[in-house]
Amino acid sequence: MRSGRFTARSRSLRRARLYLALGLGLALVGLTTLFTAARPAMADLTPEPPEHHSAMSSPHHPVAPANAMEPAAAALDRTGWTVSAGSEETSSENGRAANVLDGDTGTFWHSRWSGTADRPPHTITLDMHRTAVVSALVYRPRTGNPNGRVGEYSISVSKDGQDWGSPVATGTLADDAAAKTLGFAPQGARFVRLTALTEAGGRGPWASAAELDLLGDPGTPQATVDLPRTGWTAAASSEESGAEDGRAANVLDGDPGTFWHSRWSTAAAPLPHSITLDMHRTADVSALSYQPRRDRTNGRAGAYTVTTSTDGTSFRAPVAQGTWRDDDTVKTATFTRTEKARFVRLTVTTEAGGRGPWTSAGEIRLSGPADPSVHGSWGRIIGFPLVPVATAVLPGEKMLAWSAYATDRFGGSNGYTQTAILDLKTGKVTQRRVDNTGHDMFCPGIAMLADGRVLVTGGSNAEKASIYDPATDQWTETTDMNVPRGYQAMTLLSTGDAFVLGGSWSGGEGGKDGEVWSPKTQTWRKLPGVPAGPAMTDDPDTPFRADNHMWLHATSDGKVLQAGPSKQMNWITTTGDGTLTPAGTRADSGDAMNGNAVPYDVGKLLTLGGSPAYEKSDATRRAYTVSLSGEKVEAARTGDMEQARGFSNSVVLPDGKVAVFGGQSYVVPFSDATSVMTPELWDPATGRFTSLATMAVPRNYHSVANLLPDGRIFSGGGGLCGDCETNHPDGAVFTPPYLLDADGTPKPRPAITGQVPSRTTPGVTLTVTTDKPVESFVLMRAAAATHSTDNDQRRIPLKSTAAGEGSYKLSVPSDPGVVLPGNYMLFALDADGVPSVSRFLTIA
Structure with missing residues (x-):
């Protein structure tokens, strides 16, 4: 057995251990299920424990990061805060608004219900009596009684209590007792208002809350864009050049695997340590992002200040200061004001973990104010009652989303799926549990059918196939696949049939050869001439990871080009037994698992990002064009992205440009470390990528992106790992630069x-x-x-x-x-x- 391979027994044991973390959390969920089984109205939203997994069921690796229980940003100190509500119950019970700030989850605010109940919407407003950067509201439902749990909501902020502007977040919450973190783009405010539009369970016209908290600055700047680092240099007060390459220049090389480190091999240089970036030109700067070294914890920056200068000699008063957490996520210091500067200096006064007198950094970047006409802009955060792991755009300005059997986690083969519909006109999100098809549709293949229906196959219930009809808003089941699968690839064919290939994540490993579904007969036909093996990557965990997420591009006469993620491309025919023949390699590209392939013109695809292995692997910055002319396939390297990405999502726009969102430079499922927060836009006319406005929320493993009917883009999701920090049950709409003037106002549009x-x-x-x-x-x-x-x-x-x-x-x-x-x-x-x-x- 070669190094890196596993026997079926050892792999089964490994996955069982990895699955334990999620299983422990689900045990508590299972008790809740038993308790609520007698209440049918609630049961449809209550997750059930997963079934036992055999070695053949191949569950995900649900490992939460080490800091999984820490919040994404620190909770703000509530000392001196006050609160008011549009309605509160004071007669039959103590339902005063002040209870949300008393630190006791046993007390609660409740809208008036005795006598004549007040009708929604219900508002509750926090006054911090000072201005602070705020990035989220944490809502804790009352315990025990479910009455008044918030369903549809909006969040607004104000600096003076008078001017509230548009909501910064909207959405719909799941009807359960879990605490909800409702995020939005960080901004300065004194007042934060939660408006409850509906009661989650539809039990009455009420709203309630046990506790409300606000989270501060997570280090994500608003309306900024990364500055290009061409020609920059870096100098440090101390650097290690003897025992290792710890030079300051490494923070600018685009490789997070290299790093700057203060001197340690002889007499360690004492703290503080500073590193100064020289842009060799004056620019408007509003934030600094710091990426810790990836390989070890030594030298992570703790307490810090940021100062700026125009001449490199006279540095102004600090524009940012604070203390960063001792973890591996990218940190951002948001400046109190935009600075015109040539030099930016980061000074570190403590090591985050107190391990020694060291400082290190993998990469350092600077951001400046975004120009909407060049970089686009982001809308409010839209909260979902689930993590949108899969999405489909529907007629009528709607978007379908789903997760797994639960809203925030996966596991087992439970026979039902949590789904949601986002109304793009109103922003309203409605949730539904789908169980009539007996299908847990987590980790599926998807094909948009000729009549507009959505075919979803495999996943946790590996053999199942379900169909959603947007015309009737109904789910139905169709014939099971011949081969059970998870993480398979699908595409519709020119014939109107649907083709599927790969998928060893579930249903056993290997043998995931091609098959075709006919909408006329509602049956599956095997393609023995289309084996999955030649289309696999050389992942060390093969075939479990090697036949996942293939890039399939349907062409004439029922043919398909398998363009990746394997470096070898293949032509596939689907008539008779089918055939698979080599179509050449993607120029000098390696395997690019978790990368993207985007058809940006007729017979032309852009492939970008990805990594040699599914996880714990460096992603690439490279991008390639793949051109089809009959049977001839030509691949060529185009411009590189500014940052390496795996687990990203890419969307082609009506003008032929391609936008890429999120991802990690070092791919690790259920982690937000090495997150890439700046999207990029590829122009086919130049072959170059340009930076877009920075995102407010990381979008990595289990995230999505879709073109919307109005030419904007939805980007959301990420996580689905239970009680972990990297669950992102939300999304936001990005307005591309082609729709905006420099001041952010909409350009006139044709109709x-x-x-x-x-x-x-x-x-x-x-x-x-x-x-x-x-x-x-x-x-x-x-x-x-x-x-x-x-x-x-x-x-x-x-x-x-x-x-x-x-x-x-x-x-x-x-x-x-x-x-x-x-x-x-x-x-x-x-x-x-x-x-x-x-x-x-x-x-x-």
């Missing part, structure tokens, strides 16, 4: 007017009218995303000719291998590349 047929076929000519002259039209396929993979998205530019004032004739390609059957969003773009709001149509 498609008149009727657009709801259904049509390939090869037709459509007549479309617009309210002003436009330059081009494009079809964007409605897509589904999970686990960094979206095989459904594709962009199809249309040939158009003017047919009179405001009227255009559009030619839809006749090849269903180009216009894959399914739902599409039709966009019109003006001469500046500004897209209209789309119109949905089905092409089949």
Whole structure:
């Protein structure tokens, strides 16, 4: 047995140990389930304990990070705070608002219910009596009695108690007793208001809370963008160059595996230690991000200050100071004011863990104010009652999301799934438990069908297949697959059938050969000529990890290009027994598991990011174009990303550019260490990436991103690891720069007017009218995303000719291998590349 391989027994034992962490938490959940079994109204939202896993069921590795129980940001000191509510119960019980600040979870605030109950919405407002940076509200429901648990909510902030502006967060909470952390982009405020719009269980017109806390600055700047580091230099007051390469320059090399370290091999240089970045030009700077060294804990920065200078000699008063936690996550010091500076100095006065008189850093970056017309902007955080691990865009401006049998964790084969629908018009999120198909749809394959339905296969219930119909809002089951799978890849074929390959995460390891589902017969057909083996990566944990999340691109005549993540690409045919033949390598690319493949034009894909192994592996900055011409496949390296990414998500925009969100430079499931917080935008005209506005929440393992019907992008999720810090049951909408002016106001957009047929076929000519002259039209396929993979998205530019004032004739390609059957969003773009709001149509 080669090094790095495992016998079935040793792998089973390893996974059992790793699964223990989640299982202990689920034991408590199981007791809750037993207690609530007699209450049918509540049972549908109560997680059940997972079934026992055999060696063949291959559960995830649910290992929480070492600091899993610590909050993402410190809770603010509540001394001197006061609170007021729009309604409180004072007659029949002590339901005063002040109870949320008394430190006793046995007391609570409750809206008035005796006599005539006050109707929602109900508000409760915290006054800190000082201005502080706030990034989240922690809501703890009352204990025992479920009445008044907050369902739909919004959060608003104010500096003066008068001007509240738009909500900074909205969403829907699960109907359970767990504490909820409701995050939003960090900002200065004195007042924070929680508005309860509905009661979670629909039991009455009430709202209640046991305790409310606020979290401070997590070190994530708002409306900033990373400054390009080309030409920068770094100098340190002390650096180790004898026993190791600990030079200051390592913080600028883009490799978090190298690091700066203060001198230690002879007489250790005493604290404090400083490192100074010289940008060799003056720039507006508003934040510094610090990434700890990755290999060891020694030298993590604790107490720090940041100062700036224009000449490198005279440094101003500190613009940031504080103490960072002793963990491996990226830290950000947000400046109290934007500074014009050439030099920025980080001075560290203590080692975070008190291990010695050392300081180290893997990477240091600086951020400046974002220009919306160049970098885009982020909307409010939208809270979900579950971690959105998988998502699909639907007609009617809705988005489907789901997690697993539970809202915040996975495990077992429980036969049901927690789902949610986000209404993109209102921001309302509604939750539903789906159990009529007997399918726990965690870690699935997804294909958007020709008629607009969503086919979901495998996962925790590895053999199952379920279908969601957005027209009826109903889930139904279809025939089980021949091969049980989890983490498999799927795509719709030009024939309207669905193809699946790989998936050794569940249902046993290996043998996950191809098969095809027919919508006409509702049955699966094996493809013995399409083995999974040649499409696998060389992961050390093969085949468990090596056949996961394949990049499948459907073409003409039922063919598929398997473009990755293996460095070897393959052509697949699906007629008869099927065939699999090599299509060459992706230029000089290595294996790129958990990377992305995005069809940005007809017969053209961008592949980017990923890593040689599924976990505990360095990601890459590299990106490649893959061009198809008949059977010929050509791959070439394009510009590199600024930062390496695995577990990221990428979305093609109507103008052909590709936006990439989140990810880690060193991939570790259920960790936010080495998070990349700055998205990037690739331009096919130049082959280069540019930075976009910084995110407020890390998006790594189990995150998603989708193009929305109005040309914006949803980015959300991450985690699903139970009681851990890296659960992110939320998302946010990103507005790309093509929609914004420099001051952040929306650009004028063209509009498609008149009727657009709801259904049509390939090869037709459509007549479309617009309210002003436009330059081009494009079809964007409605897509589904999970686990960094979206095989459904594709962009199809249309040939158009003017047919009179405001009227255009559009030619839809006749090849269903180009216009894959399914739902599409039709966009019109003006001469500046500004897209209209789309119109949905089905092409089949």
